[in-house]
Amino acid sequence: MMLSGAEEFVRRSAKRVSLYRFHLDHCAQAKKILQVLEDRHGKANPANMRLADEYARDVFGDPVYAPWLRVYAAFCDTFKEGWIPDNYYAVVVVPQLKGLYGKIADLKPISQQLFDGDALPDVAYFANGLFFTDKSVAVPDRELKEVVFEHAERVVFKLDGSSQGKGVHFFDKASFDPERVRSLGNGVIQRFIVQHPMFSAFASKPVATLRFTTVVDDSGRISLRACYLRLGRADDTHIMSRRQICVAVKLENGELYDEGYSNWGAITAHPDSGVRFAGVRIPQFEQCVALVLRLHRKIPFARCVGWDVTVDANERVQVMEWNGGHNDVKFSEATQGPCFSDLKWERLRAVH
Structure with a gap:
């Protein structure tokens, strides 16, 4: 019109x-x-x-x-x-480099269809009035609890478009109620991940995540440009952006930088546990990198993606979510940048 x-x-x-x-x-x-x-x-x-x-x-x-x-x-x-x-x-x-293709990252039930495999901890979804398994099979409410808790004692429900620690809800089998989930809105039900002991040493309750940033250049090549570790505080159930600790990770070997940052203030150790960052190496780092590069090949039309990845207690790499929209670049640019100087993004101009 x-x-x-x-x-x-x-x-x-x-x-x-x-x-x-x-x-x-x-x-x-x-x-x-x-x-x-x-x-x-x-x-x-x-x-x-x-x-x-x-x-x-x-x-x-x-x-x-x-x-x-x-x-x-x-x-x-x-x-x-x-x-x-x-x-x-x-x-x-x-x-210009993602458009509507990047926005599909907000629709969490789509992720399993895009990526397949066991890289995602998804067990079920709620979308537009129906519950589905991770294979997109509709599940009646009366059978849902059995499906969700078949291989998990605790789950996390994340709303579509959730970010910065908002829209995240935790349930065990006793507290799980399909009507409660319905009232929250569309989203994904994921297994609660028991994190690798290295991450727990910093803070045992919130699951630590690694933010990997990958890009697709004008020749179609996909590469890793930045990585940092996000840690929660001791009393948090999950990472909250306003309270998180960020530590840049060396791309060549997966080691943490000596200093991390809390609200941009430099610290050498986690403020609650006192565990120092220097000398710590991310477990399964090469496998993490290989996974995010492989997954980005499935969605090359979103030209820059932020991947939130963790490693569980069994050393399995898990992709908790991906961000194809405005994935934050300021921390990586400050600590590891310029991360994108060869891509000539400065030549782009806003479309009005």
């Missing part, structure tokens, strides 16, 4: 307002982090800040992209060409 001139004006105006608010929010986030860095390490080098401002204007075409570049520069105490601002990634890269 053709829009009238007035309707088109309203639509474009609403989009501009939404985009303005989005950049304003990112600016506020970046300024807050910059303040944390300066409180700990002193005022950022003015020359680096000027370079960030100039790079945003000259390379990305807009000063709204300077705040994240300023954070990266303050974090590294230098300026590096090739960094991608997180808000530029969201409004320019994601729509």
Whole structure:
């Protein structure tokens, strides 16, 4: 249906307002982090800040992209060409290199159909009024509990589109109620993973995850660009973004960096357990890398994917979820970047 001139004006105006608010929010986030860095390490080098401002204007075409570049520069105490601002990634890269294909990651019942195998801990799904097994067979409510708990004592229900630790619910056989799940909305029921002892040493309750970032270049080659470990706090049932501990992982050997970060403040050990990061190597790291690269080959039309992976107590690699939308790149850019400089993403421009 053709829009009238007035309707088109309203639509474009609403989009501009939404985009303005989005950049304003990112600016506020970046300024807050910059303040944390300066409180700990002193005022950022003015020359680096000027370079960030100039790079945003000259390379990305807009000063709204300077705040994240300023954070990266303050974090590294230098300026590096090739960094991608997180808000530029969201409004320019994601729509052009993922589009609607990336959004299917929000529809959790689709994942098993895409990837097959036993890499996912999915046991059942609820979608549009029906429960299904991981083989897409409809299950009556009266049989659901038997299916869900056939090989698990505890399960996790994750809502479609859940992120940052929100929309996550835990059940055992006694507390599980199909009507309760129905009331929550569409999503996936997964086995509760008993994590590898190395992860439990940091925090035993929340399951630690590794965020792998893989990309597809213009020749169709798939490669790993970044990885970091996400740890929860001792009393959390699962990882919450606002409380998580992030530690970059060396891509060449799977070892943790010596320092991790809590709200961008550097720490050398987990704040609750006191376990240090230096010298720790991720179990089954090569297998984790091989798996995410293999899975990305099944969805190459989503050109950059964030994979949340863990290793269980039996050393099996499990993909807890994947993010084909705006997977966060700012932590990886600051700690391991520029991660994407050879891909020429800075040449892309927003589609209005």
